[in-house]
Amino acid sequence: KAGVTQTPRYLIKTRGQQVTLSCSPISGHRSVSWYQQTPGQGLQFLFEYFSETQRNKGNFPGRFSGRQFSNSRSEMNVSTLELGDSALYLCASSTPASEQYFGPGTRLTVT
Amino acid sequence: GENVEQHPSTLSVQEGDSAVIKCTYSDSASNYFPWYKQELGKRPQLIIDIRSNVGEKKDQRIAVTLNKTAKHFSLHITETQPEDSAVYFCAALKADTDKLIFGTGTRLQVFP
Numbered sequence: 001k002a003g004v005t006q007t008p009r010y011l012i013k014t015r016g017q018q019v020t021l022s023c024s025p026i027s028g029h030r031s032v033s034w035y036q037q038t039p040g041q042g043l044q045f046l047f048e049y050f051s052e053t054q055r056n057k058g059n060f061p062g063r064f065s066g067r068q069f070s071n072s073r074s075e076m077n078v079s080t081l082e083l084g085d086s087a088l089y090l091c092a093s094s095t096p097a098s099e100q101y102f103g104p105g106t107r108l109t110v111t
Numbered sequence: 112g113e114n115v116e117q118h119p120s121t122l123s124v125q126e127g128d129s130a131v132i133k134c135t136y137s138d139s140a141s142n143y144f145p146w147y148k149q150e151l152g153k154r155p156q157l158i159i160d161i162r163s164n165v166g167e168k169k170d171q172r173i174a175v176t177l178n179k180t181a182k183h184f185s186l187h188i189t190e191t192q193p194e195d196s197a198v199y200f201c202a203a204l205k206a207d208t209d210k211l212i213f214g215t216g217t218r219l220q221v222f223p
Binding site for chain 1: 143145147153154155156157160200202204206207208209210211212213214215216
């Protein structure tokens with residue numbers, strides 16, 4: 001089976017812009033979770049989706065949003081980018097309450 | 112609230128020695144505890160996991176123990192090798208969710 005894929009792998013944006021990141025889960029996995037990884041804060045949970053429904057959301061401002069499509073692919077959007085949003089954004093897919101497999105991540109740099 | 116504490120933040124060992132990383136979780140509803148290894152520039156990779164109905168699990172040189180009463184779980188690596196050098200993260204997952212709460216990571220360095 002192909003692994004979790006994320007696009008794009010690298011992004012450079014300026015403050016105030018918005019960005020959309022994409023995640024394609026492992027075939028058959030219907031759960032997708034998103035995490036932000038920074039040197040200072042470690043791995044922080046953003047949100048998780050199952051069958052197109054957001055089941056949990058982490059402690060991030062409303063500028064961070066996401067959605068899941070009927071084929072389980074997921075996108076996350078960050079609006080009005082701030083310098084502090086620079087991070088590696090990881091998605092993970094799983095069958096519910098089971099092992100989560102991570103994608104390679106999207107490295108976002110906000111200048 | 113939900114929190115996972117991880118210690119130590121850095122660990123240096125000689126090749127062949129053992130390494131132990133400890134985590135404590137706060138949410139008693141957590142029932143699944145994975146450990147991830149992340150090498151520089153790469154994605155986190157699951158190396159071992161344990162569920163709350165088991166006290167210990169072993170896979171070759173790696174073992175994980177869980178003490179539900181104390182809300183502690185630990186990763187044990189025996190006969191360490193230089194290729195074990197990486198950042199290790201523990202995590203706890205709450206029942207009926209896919210929300211992983213991660214520890215802050217342990218940078219393990221194994222010196223030849």
